Amino acid sequence: MAAAIEIQQLSKLISDSVATLLKATSDAGVELPHLNESFAPPSEAFRGIPAAADAANIIGTAALQLAIAVLPPFDSLFQVVTGPTRSAALRVCVECHVPELLREAGPEGLSAQEIGARCGVDGSKIGRLLRALANRHIFREVTPDVFTNNRLSSLLDTRKSFEALKADPFTKHHDTPGFVALVEYFLSDGHTATAHLLENMKDPKTAFSGEPNHAPVQKALGTDLDLFQFMELPEQRYRHQRFGVAMGGVKAMEHPDVINNAYDWASLPRDAVVVDVAGGIGNAALSIVQSAPQVSVVVQEVPSVLAEARIFWKRENPEALSSGHVRLQVHDFFTPQPIKNASVFLLKNILHDWSDSYNVKILTHLRAAATPSTVLVIVGNIMDYTCLDTDQDAQSISGSSFKPAPAPLLPNYGIANEMAYNLDLAMLNWHNAQEYTVKGLRELLAQAGWKLSHVTRRDPPGNFLGSAQAVPI
Template identity: 45%
Template structure:
């Protein structure tokens, strides 16, 4: 441990001199320094550099993050940096700034709806004036400037001169890749056939943020706060509707939000390594013509990836009728031969009713269980269990929450236990692993759902007649690509 200065103000504990706080600062800084050295050594050996914030994103520029050892070291850096900042920053400012983070979400949504990233695409490092950036949407340039400056403060966009802004790595993820002319000609189709990241930002800073603003009232309601009825939650208060969020999306007035949400699911896939859905499951061992039923599969983005990497598989993508036409367009663009040959089928299905496919080799459920309370998940799972053959496998792809303390019961499940991070980091890696925890509260507000721990998954599946056989955690920072594999009990 490096030696710091011993004079000046020092902690006192029961009259004795204490250096516990200073020692912890050195621990955090040492973890960061050691992890940077690991990144340096790995990338130097491969002739690669680490991407900087001031360069726009391209898939090629992210090559450094493809290596597991880089992702592991980056997770330690992110966790240690966040905890170090929380330690050294004045506590009142930390709490106050955290309480005001909704301003950043609002700013992101304004920038997205004003098409700022698309306008900046061709401006290069010199950027564009806020007056130019405000033209496509017609909003007040002075207000847009204030919004963008807040985002720059959080490392999204750059301000290269007073009221002149340029793209950077983070802001480039807000770019749909479409021209301003194309967006203005078809506003409802802005996010169609895109990477989906801009769609995800729009969804989270619109439906989700509006719903979250009513979460306190919903939780403290003496009746609905305990009912776990997904038609009587914060979302319903925010949008003044008796419909579930899915029923709401299917109304004609919500066509834009529905189409945006469909691409949001594509965006969550693109937040992960390209083959994340392939990892952790021996798809080849299923044999030739094995049938994967993608339950609640949306457009079928996960099945699409499997179709391009596992030639032995067939697919049925099931979801609501409103998604069938968008899904058909999606597959026609991405893998038309699969649709034409019948290798991939699109099927209207309500997973709260009996499962109609009785010969599935795999029931695949990605980001479904986190949408619903326990009792509704049990209903869905029991229908799948009733349709399963003795050899059917259930693959649940979702966030697996970790407690911020030891969880001995996880040791009972193959693959479930994770090695704890080095002290003094939080057991769950804290802010570096915060996405699932943020989504957990978001699900509470918008769908009534839950992000669950591995033991909660095990117990929930057991209620519906499934037995967990193993867990695959995957790489750090991978959203909703941890896998729980179960078989009929």
């Protein structure tokens, strides 16, 4: 009886949420995208309607929970067991430039044999890969053995010509938004690293280590260097440039207001100093300058990244750079922080690259340079438990509480929050690091002399990245 009641609850949640989604989009005059159409950014407009976004999250997580409740448990389990096989199939298609080939072929698609001939692989084999992916709604089989792109697979298209990619695969990701580079990064080094996770966790040398060169990826790549050092090697030029472009792909997945939601930059006084620690080329800093032109921003990075940053700022805001309003400064965050009058230190997607002991070093240097009024702003994934959090200390922090998903769904919205958990495991495999829960972040900050004072949740939960603020103890 309990199972029947839960199935009815899930079914009603889906039905009610579908009605909410359709009404919200109809009232706003916004079209919902179709799975068989190519992806275009305007097709995501419906997620800007809070009621529609929340309904979509409930539909997605309830549908998965309902499917798992009624399908054979062996089948549901094997969807996870065989995940690496589907990842490998997708890697073949991405690195053989199949999405570009199918885009050029048009909606009628191409036969598996034609795809194989153009890509230089066995047509019958790649057809089987495409069919397995189409069964999960990535690509579409329009007639037997004939395939075309759909909404999901079109995201894997660099928009370059198939022939150009075949002629010069090294520059595949140049001048692209970066999402395909991010996918390829996950499917290659990320995929092989996961295959060594068990051995890494049982090896006495690495099992309890927090060293960045003791991650599974070292076993996969056969190196003693941490991943950042490895990609700096001259022979790893493709990996290095792909990673740089992939970070742009991460930005494309973020909510456009993630930086503005992290702190009220406009409230800072004139000539306040914001230090973007390890700020990359300055994407976050650009958002700050646009919303708070009265502040001065220092972007700190290693020399190779700052060389790219100069190109970025000369293109996006040359006046800010030439006036000194934005400064680019070489700095290693494992050494003492040179800026002693910062109003705000910003750490965006930094802490998840390092284990606790390394993060304590980073945070301690910032604390030593902080004034009593300095605020530390951390932008990254704030991890939720898959059950209700009963930690009163964590729940007492401003903004940390959130409205759980309706029963019988997982309170964290389940699959609608999947990206955060995927990234947490990626950090484990690549850097021997992690994303943090509110409790974990509070405890980490306290070790370095900071007090977690506020958390900004993702809203709705499926949005990429949240943020936190801390003040000196």
